[in-house]
Amino acid sequence: MSSNERAQQLRISEIFYSLQGESRSVGWPTVFIRLTGCPLRCNYCDTEYAFTGGESIAIESILEQVAQFGAHHVCVTGGEPLAQKGCLKLLTELCDLGYETSLETSGALDISTVDERVVRVVDVKTPDSGESSRNLLENLQYLTARDQLKFVICSREDYEWSRSIIAEHKLSERCEILFSPIHEAQDPTELAEWILEDRLHVRFQLQLHKLLWRETQGR
Numbered sequence: 001m002s003s004n005e006r007a008q009q010l011r012i013s014e015i016f017y018s019l020q021g022e023s024r025s026v027g028w029p030t031v032f033i034r035l036t037g038c039p040l041r042c043n044y045c046d047t048e049y050a051f052t053g054g055e056s057i058a059i060e061s062i063l064e065q066v067a068q069f070g071a072h073h074v075c076v077t078g079g080e081p082l083a084q085k086g087c088l089k090l091l092t093e094l095c096d097l098g099y100e101t102s103l104e105t106s107g108a109l110d111i112s113t114v115d116e117r118v119v120r121v122v123d124v125k126t127p128d129s130g131e132s133s134r135n136l137l138e139n140l141q142y143l144t145a146r147d148q149l150k151f152v153i154c155s156r157e158d159y160e161w162s163r164s165i166i167a168e169h170k171l172s173e174r175c176e177i178l179f180s181p182i183h184e185a186q187d188p189t190e191l192a193e194w195i196l197e198d199r200l201h202v203r204f205q206l207q208l209h210k211l212l213w214r215e216t217q218g219r
């Protein structure tokens with residue numbers, strides 16, 4: 001990366017160290033880089049504070065801050081991180097430095113140009129999110145066994161809709177599928193039982209950080 005690219009600024013809401021609360025890396029100490037801004041407005045969004053504000057920071061300085069935590073895992077999240085062009089450069093630089101790098105993205109923006117070393121955790125927005133019309137289904141063709149598709153389930157209707165999408169696009173053959181009940185709205189036990197009854201090849205998960213720290217920002 002040239003010095004010009006390292007000087008490129010990204011708008012950052014927060015950089016913090018916590019345990020990864022979801023996905024295949026759940027439980028690992030991880031540095032989170034939360035980029036500001038998101039073009040979606042999901043009904044259940046728990047990071048509305050990241051829609052605006054933040055601070056413009058050069059990629060070089062972001063990397064210096066990340067290094068201070070001495071972690072092996074780094075997660076680039078938002079907001080919607082891919083809404084900022086420089087996100088792609090940040091991801092590549094993190095991979096070059098040897099971090100196990102993941103990206104959490106809404107599924108509404110093109111993922112095809114993300115560095116192939118990055119683990120992409122891509123949402124499929126369900127009807128109850130209010131944003132299912134934003135799903136960019138072209139993204140599905142780029143997913144590999146390294147990646148994960150995440151469905152946040154708010155209701156039985158969401159569950160059935162998700163089950164149909166998985167069958168229609170044969171998604172279980174493509175990558176790991178995560179089903180996560182919306183915190184304090186969808187009963188987790190009920191969702192677990194639906195999955196077992198239907199013999200679905202999906203991975204159930206609870207958001208670990210919410211069990212440990214509830215809604216505390218920066219955790």
Ligand code: SF4
Nearest residue numbers: 038040042045079106
């Ligand atoms: S995509 Fe994520 S950050 Fe954006 S509104 Fe939805 S839940 Fe919030």
